[in-house]
């Protein structure tokens with residue numbers, strides 16, 4: 305089974321909770337959160353950090369990570385099952401923009417419903433809803 309890990313990154317800006325999405329430079333040019341393949345011997349969390357640094361330029365210290373509540377997506381890519389583990393993470397400095405790699409050509413910061421429309425897949429949309437509720441449950445000012 306193919307396995308990947310990453311972070312659903314959000315920021316609080318202009319009274320909004322906004323989610324970061326990156327546009328793939330290959331294949332179906334899909335939009336997703338920073339994530340990537342888990343290397344042999346690597347733990348999922350380390351993969352999420354490494355891929356986020358590679359794809360968005362963010363370090364662990366740039367993020368407030370909801371480490372105890374990861375969510376998992378399961379889908380099929382080219383006939384093979386794939387599992388993707390995501391942690392929720394808030395960008396500490398909402399003005400710190402990502403630095404993209406050659407794997408992506410564009411980025412968007414979108415409020416919840418627009419982010420859901422952008423990713424398209426029902427399981428990914430449900431995940432955004434669940435993470436969004438976790439943020440709201442904290443009762444922190446936006």
Ligand SMILES: Nc1ncnc2c1ncn2[C@@H]1O[C@H](COP(=O)(O)OP(=O)(O)OP(=O)(O)OP(=O)(O)OP(=O)(O)OC[C@H]2O[C@@H](n3cnc4c(N)ncnc43)[C@H](O)[C@@H]2O)[C@@H](O)[C@H]1O
Nearest residue numbers: 308330331332334336339340341377379381407425427428
């Ligand atoms: N297809 C490709 N062609 C050329 N180079 C590639 C490539 N994929 C990766 N590479 C390159 O491979 C190298 C290693 O990459 P690396 O990032 O290390 O590994 P990876 O496992 O390929 O990384 P990702 O999981 O981020 O890949 P992905 O974007 O293809 O996966 P996703 O599941 O979103 O998307 C896979 C498919 O699933 C679809 N999909 C996404 N989410 C869902 C969902 N929830 N349900 C159903 N389908 C979904 C997407 O639309 C997409 O069609 C990099 O240099 C990279 O550029």
